[in-house]
Amino acid sequence: MESEEYERYLDILEIGPGASLSEIREAYLHLKALYSEDSIVTLPIRDDISEERKRNILGEIEEAFQMLAGSYDRGDVPRGEQGTVPPGLDEYDQPPIEVTGFGGQALRETRERLGIDLQKIALSTRIQVHYLEHMENEEFESLPPETYVRGFVISYAKCLHLDHKKVAADYMKRYQIWKSGED
């Protein structure tokens, strides 16, 4: 894909150069929902914008995503000025995380791959950042009592769109092992 084309598509999806595939997908899903569903952001100007204009915008968003996703699949993404590969490409080349059981590390890796920082998780789950850090580091001794930990894990897992039952079962198993060692 030509640099110019690549930049134009990224501009349509409103993301900067070097975006990773997951950022591209996230932006695409966000914009598609924004321009096809009524929300408090679009309702105030619903009558200002013609249906044709809306259809054109949605068409452009769709095209931009298909073209970008296709070129990432083929590894055909323009190199940066000094011949550097956009960070997204490296990221894409990595094999998916192998998760055998959800411990703190798997939670962190999943979160980082989704490009979400702890502040955002904290805002969404209302769990304080230092607790989230202790959860990821499995510093169980610094966490509140067990019932709270289970609740925290479930909220965190939901926030990452993971199967919260599976995550809670895995995580609490590790917690129990630590606890039996403590007793």
Added chain:
Amino acid sequence: METLLAKQRSPATEIWAIGGGKGGTGKSFLISSIGNYLALQGKKIVLIDADFGGANLHTFLGVAKPKVSLTDFLEKKVPLVDLVVESGIDNMGLLIGTINSLSPDDMKYTQKLKLFRHIRSLDADYILLDLGAGTHFNTLDTFLLADKKIIVVLPEITAIENSYYFLKNAFFRQLMKTLRNRGFKELIQDAWKNREAYNIASLSQLIDYLRGTSETMKNLINRDLAKFRANIILNRVTTGQEVVIGRSIKSICKKYFSVDAKYVGYVEHDPIIPRCINKRQPFMQACPGTRCAREIEKVAENLLDGKDMYTRE
């Protein structure tokens, strides 16, 4: 044009204005907190309450109402710098823009130009303008004076609606000025008078129509649009899901109004903030390290760096 203006004043001086149409969105709180953060970094700040009819930033900062007002500057030739009083925060001066008149919006055009010229030449690193609510043309002109134009939005439909009006009106005012200077005044008046015949129901459609009239017009409009950039702050966020609203508003600005915007950050709702305001304590100093304080710092940093919270650099 912008570079020309930049050369006239000290190269480091930047004017930031905060507006957004709706009242009660937290404009005064945010701009005074951002100012406080910059002042703590050792930057020299002049905070101006540009709500000419009802300036009240002094109450906000817990200092006495200044005895002098803009009337003294406009009518008695008192230098503007003499109106700057202490704000109670180191490195930050305060200028209360009250006009003592029965109709404070009736500032004469020449007075307004003089005021703007003198604001620009104040000695500071950052001059912060806190605008009043509404879309009065004096408010819009003050907004247009700024190098960094900030709008505050709440995750509420009415606040979002008002911010669209505000941005559209502000941009349209800038465009009218450009076009009037180029002798296109009649063309716009004609388009608006016959808007039904031209199928124009909104400002966006008027701009689209004007763009189509000639290549010159199209270039002028596009150039003005490129100059007009907005920075969005989403205030009083209560859930994680709401954070993304700022990103949506930014997209609407770009795709529907062709206005380039940056989403510079959000600030959570925290009941401690109104308590601080009522006690007249500067929030950034009374509650350092709280989530809201850190979010405000992040917003200020993004404004300094010209960064969007979703785009990585």
